[in-house]
Amino acid sequence: xxxxxxxxxxxxxxxxxxxxxxxxxxxxxxxxxxxxxxxxxxxxxxxxxxxxxxxxxxxxxxxxxxxxxxxxxxxxxxxxxxxxxxxxxxxxxxxxxxxxxxxxxxxxxxxxxxxxxxxxxxxxxxxxxxxxxxxxxxxxxxxxxxxxxxxxxxxxxxxxxxxxxxxxxxxxxxxxxxxxxxxxxxxxxxxxxxxxxxxxxxxxxxxxxxxxxxxxxxxxxxxxxxxxxxxxxxxxxxxxxxxxxxxxxxxxxxxxxxxxxxxxxxxxxxxxxxxxxxxxxxxxxxxxxxxxxxxxxxxxxxxxxxxxxxxxxxxxxxxxxxxxxxxxxxxxxxxxxxxxxxxxxxxxxxxxxxxxxxxxxx
Amino acid sequence: xxxxxxxxxxxxxxxxxxxxxxxxxxxxxxxxxxxxxxxxxxxxxxxxxxxxxxxxxxxxxxxxxxxxxxxxxxxxxxxxxxxxxxxxxxxxxxxxxxxxxxxxxxxxxxxxxxxxxxxxxxxxxxxxxxxxxxxxxxxxxxxxxxxxxxxxxxxxxxxxxxxxxxxxxxxxxxxxxxxxxxxxxxxxxxxxxxxxxxxxxxxxxxxxxxxxxxxxxxxxxxxxxxxxxxxxxxxxxxxxxxxxxxxxxxxxxxxxxxxxxxxxxxxxxxxxxxxxxxxxxxxxxxxxxxxxxxxxxxxxxxxxxxxxxxxxxxxxxxxxxxxxxxxxxxxxxxxxxxxxxxxxxxxxxxxxxxxxxxxxxx
Numbered sequence: 001x002x003x004x005x006x007x008x009x010x011x012x013x014x015x016x017x018x019x020x021x022x023x024x025x026x027x028x029x030x031x032x033x034x035x036x037x038x039x040x041x042x043x044x045x046x047x048x049x050x051x052x053x054x055x056x057x058x059x060x061x062x063x064x065x066x067x068x069x070x071x072x073x074x075x076x077x078x079x080x081x082x083x084x085x086x087x088x089x090x091x092x093x094x095x096x097x098x099x100x101x102x103x104x105x106x107x108x109x110x111x112x113x114x115x116x117x118x119x120x121x122x123x124x125x126x127x128x129x130x131x132x133x134x135x136x137x138x139x140x141x142x143x144x145x146x147x148x149x150x151x152x153x154x155x156x157x158x159x160x161x162x163x164x165x166x167x168x169x170x171x172x173x174x175x176x177x178x179x180x181x182x183x184x185x186x187x188x189x190x191x192x193x194x195x196x197x198x199x200x201x202x203x204x205x206x207x208x209x210x211x212x213x214x215x216x217x218x219x220x221x222x223x224x225x226x227x228x229x230x231x232x233x234x235x236x237x238x239x240x241x242x243x244x245x246x247x248x249x250x251x252x253x254x255x256x257x258x259x260x261x262x263x264x265x266x267x268x269x270x271x272x273x274x275x276x277x278x279x280x281x282x283x284x285x286x287x288x289x290x291x292x293x294x295x296x297x298x299x300x301x302x303x304x305x306x307x308x309x310x311x312x313x314x315x316x317x318x319x320x321x322x323x324x325x326x327x328x329x330x331x332x333x334x335x336x337x338x339x340x341x342x343x344x345x346x347x348x349x350x351x352x353x354x355x356x357x358x359x360x361x362x
Numbered sequence: 363x364x365x366x367x368x369x370x371x372x373x374x375x376x377x378x379x380x381x382x383x384x385x386x387x388x389x390x391x392x393x394x395x396x397x398x399x400x401x402x403x404x405x406x407x408x409x410x411x412x413x414x415x416x417x418x419x420x421x422x423x424x425x426x427x428x429x430x431x432x433x434x435x436x437x438x439x440x441x442x443x444x445x446x447x448x449x450x451x452x453x454x455x456x457x458x459x460x461x462x463x464x465x466x467x468x469x470x471x472x473x474x475x476x477x478x479x480x481x482x483x484x485x486x487x488x489x490x491x492x493x494x495x496x497x498x499x500x501x502x503x504x505x506x507x508x509x510x511x512x513x514x515x516x517x518x519x520x521x522x523x524x525x526x527x528x529x530x531x532x533x534x535x536x537x538x539x540x541x542x543x544x545x546x547x548x549x550x551x552x553x554x555x556x557x558x559x560x561x562x563x564x565x566x567x568x569x570x571x572x573x574x575x576x577x578x579x580x581x582x583x584x585x586x587x588x589x590x591x592x593x594x595x596x597x598x599x600x601x602x603x604x605x606x607x608x609x610x611x612x613x614x615x616x617x618x619x620x621x622x623x624x625x626x627x628x629x630x631x632x633x634x635x636x637x638x639x640x641x642x643x644x645x646x647x648x649x650x651x652x653x654x655x656x657x658x659x660x661x662x663x664x665x666x667x668x669x670x671x672x673x674x675x676x677x678x679x680x681x682x683x684x685x686x687x688x689x690x691x692x693x694x695x696x697x698x699x700x701x702x703x704x705x706x707x708x709x710x711x712x713x714x715x716x717x718x719x720x721x722x723x724x
Contacts, residue, residue: 036552036565039465039665059653062563062693078655079672102470103401107462110469111486124473173542180539185531186552190398201424203398291421293440303401310441331424 003030004070007046010099010128017095018047019125020113024104025300026129028228031067035060041082041109044069045093053093055085086116099125133299134306135319140299141343143227144321145352147188148341150224151231152355154178162362164214164240168193168206171218179224188230188302191222199236200335202292202327214240217334218362223302230302232323233353234339237360249286249328249336250359256280257338257357260294260308260324264342264349270312270322277326278310286328289335295323298341320344321352365392366432369408372461372490379457380409381487382475386466387662388491390590393429397422403444403471406431407455415455417447448478461487489667496659496667497681503705505589506661506683507714509550510703512586513593514717516540524724526576526602530555530568533580541586550592550664553584561598562697564654564689576602579696580724585664592664594685595715596701599722611648611690611698612721618642619700619719622656622670622686626704626711632674632684639688640672648690651697657685660703682706683714 007030011019021027021044028034035042040057051071056064058075072092076085095117100110102124110122136144157178162171172193179187194204195212199219212218216239223231236253238246260277274294281290293309298321306314308322316322321344327337340353369392373381383389383406390396397404402419413433418426420437434454438447457479462472464486472484498506519540524533534555541549556566557574561581574580578601585593598615600608622639636656643652655671660683668676670684678684683706689699702715 033567059564062691063565063567078669100469102473103468105469106465107467107469107472107484108464108486108488110472111464122469124470126470169547173545177539177542180535180542183535190548202421203425205425307440329424 004046004052006132007129008048010125010132011046011048014099014123014125014128016048016097016099016123016125018045018093019099019129020045020105021101021129022105022109024101025133025304026101026104028300029133031069033067034228035063040078041112043109045089045095045098047093047095053089055082055089082112083115086112090116095120097121097123099123099129101129102126103130127305130305133304134297135317136299136321136343137319140229141321144229144231144299144341147184147224147226147229147231148233148352150179150182150184150226151222151233152353153182154224155220155233155235155355158220159237159360159362162212162218162239165211167208167211168195168198169208171212172206175220175222179222182224184224184226186225188223188225188232192219194219194335195239196334197332200329200331200333202329202335202337212239215243217246217336219335219337221337221339228300230298230300232298232302232339232341233355234325234337235355235357236336236338237362239362242359242361246334246336247359252281252284252286253326253328253336253338254357256326257324257340260326261340261342261349261351264316264324264344266316266318266344266346268316270306270308270314270316271310273316274309274312277324281326281328289328289330291329292325292327295325295339297322316344318344318346366408366414368494369491370410372487372494373408373410376461376485376487376490378410378459378461378485378487380407380455381461381491382407382467383463383491384467384471386463387495387666388463388466390662391495393431395429396590397425402440403474405471407451407457407460409455409457415451417444417451444474445477448474452478457482459483459485461485461491463491464488465492492667495661497679498661498683498705499681502591502661503683506591506593506703509546509586509588509591509593510595510714512541512544512546512588513584513595514715515544516586517582517595517597517717520582521599521722521724524574524580524601527573529570529573530557530560531570533574534568537582537584541584544586546586546588548587550585550587550594554581556581556697557601558696559694562691562693562695564691564697564699574601577605579608579698581697581699583699583701590662592660592662594660594664594701594703595717596687596699597717597719598698598700599724601724604721604723608696608698609721614643614646614648615688615690615698615700616719618688619686619702622688623702623704623711623713626678626686626706628678628680628706628708630678632668632670632676632678633672635678636671636674639686643688643690651690651692653691654687654689657687657701659684678706680706680708
């Protein structure tokens with residue numbers, strides 16, 4: 001077994017001649033190194049049998065050396081364009097059906113493949129290729145735990161500084177600086193810092209014209225990336241004071257979050273977890289504030305398999321990590337979301353996030 | 363003329379029924395707001411005539427409200443999937459040929475379009491759609507200038523702290539924190555901080571196991587994003603001392619950089635600029651260290667039209683911004699790159715970057 005074996009097997013099972021990977025989470029897992037995503041195509045083709053081959057921009061060759069690639073590399077220069085390199089690859093390797101990562105590969109590369117192998121069938125094998133990332137190794141869990149540690153240290157620092165009158169943007173900038181100061185390699189995604197009615201938008205953008213007011217909910221959804229792995233954590237606090245309604249909503253969301261942890265174990269399905277978590281919210285007086293499912297897998301990508309939602313009967317297995325992030329969103333008023341990162345173990349689960357969840361008034 | 367007019371015109375000129383935009387630089391320009399790129403398709407279709415229409419994830423609807431969209435919106439929930447929304451859009455709008463952004467749209471959305479309109483022809487209209495961004499408005503130049511100001515302030519702070527013994531990663535983290543402390547909304551791209559032989563890799567990754575040594579070249583290539591616009595600046599300095607060879611290489615790269623500024627004016631072609639800039643390097647004793655072209659357009663995307671390279675006979679027009687970033691890369695030894703951001707004006711050019719370029723020994 002070498003680093004291509006599992007990918008060859010995916011191709012074989014789908015009746016494909018090969019899979020083609022581009023820089024991103026699967027590429028990084030397979031080759032141990034990632035590359036910038038830009039206008040220059042970089043593609044690795046792994047056939048069912050025989051050595052892989054790659055198209056690589058000439059100016060990346062000295063970085064490509066670090067990959068210790070096992071197959072033929074066809075490079076190309078900006079001045080001459082990339083179609084010649086794809087044609088050379090097509091002469092080198094006969095392909096009729098190829099699987100690609102539909103969530104990662106962009107259309108111009110799809111078109112370059114179609115032009116190089118006229119009549120080629122290009123299949124979206126995202127699900128099968130990404131499924132190889134679902135069960136994390138111990139080293140991968142350690143990297144994710146470090147990303148979480150960094151994230152939680154940063155949040156604790158920001159909590160010390162939050163006060164009425166700061167804008168969402170100012171708080172966001174504090175958070176981002178604290179992430180890097182604590183050792184983040186990158187951010188797992190653009191952070192959400194949302195106060196007041198903005199907290200009722202599941203994917204709010206921080207505003208520079210809204211200053212935090214007494215009684216506001218303040219929602220943080222963010223994460224560091226470390227060693228190629230993402231953290232994803234949400235905490236909602238209140239500033240100055242919390243209303244009775246806020247406290248009741250918070251307790252409801254926390255109960256739903258805890259229900260997810262209670263049920264997380266090998267053999268449970270994604271559907272069962274979501275059904276129980278959302279069930280807690282549905283049984284509350286706030287059922288009309290439900291907007292989202294329970295969560296998603298977490299790893300090299302911040303959203304990946306398994307998606308924790310009704311209708312997804314995928315069975316959870318040891319080594320899988322998912323977010324448990326129920327929320328209630330009252331449009332025009334406020335929202336609450338509480339998110340932990342949960343690892344399925346051999347016997348149950350381990351919650352990787354450790355930041356306190358008791359109702360906090362800053 | 364409304365915000366869709368130019369996009370309709372692109373579709374008309376290419377003989378298309380519509381163009382489809384997804385979150386990214388063109389989408390942000392057209393709608394004044396951007397969205398997270400994730401596994402949930404969000405697509406706006408702008409037909410040659412009649413109102414636009416969109417497919418939007420249900421959980422984004424409260425953010426979508428902020429767009430004040432002019433057409434029909436078909437939303438979808440995670441639990442039921444997105445194919446129904448695409449089918450509803452297809453019943454609403456007949457399409458046979460559609461243009462997409464090949465550098466931005468991912469394959470799974472391409473497949474969703476092809477499934478909703480069987481037999482549809484999907485054309486890569488990246489060049490024509492992105493060309494609408496090439497001539498910047500004064501407000502856009504102001505945003506980019508702010509991104510550059512932030513970037514240069516951050517670099518000045520980092521220069522105060524660089525010393526022998528720090529790792530590339532430590533310096534990178536200082537730089538990133540300084541960017542956010544100075545007001546960056548995001549980073550324009552993952553920064554390059556490369557010392558010693560790593561500086562000879564045009565797209566190096568910072569290492570946490572390499573500490574800066576006396577005499578090292580130290581290359582910074584980075585930029586803030588502000589108001590949706592990117593800065594992109596490179597400076598190469600030396601730590602402790604600079605060898606005679608280093609000084610000679612630096613002077614050569616600086617002369618090439620200055621040649622680009624000298625020639626930048628409306629009516630010049632991208633080819634002419636690159637030919638002259640690279641010509642300076644080719645005439646030097648270091649011609650075998652050339653790895654890259656002169657530069658690329660800069661705006662909402664860090665790499666965009668016009669690409670400043672031989673063979674590209676695109677004529678430069680007032681309002682265009684490009685990077686002038688010649689470099690010399692001696693594999694296994696060191697590299698030097700100097701990068702400015704240059705605005706074409708009515709009569710010549712204005713260099714937006716102001717950071718000193720005299721040889722610096724920290």
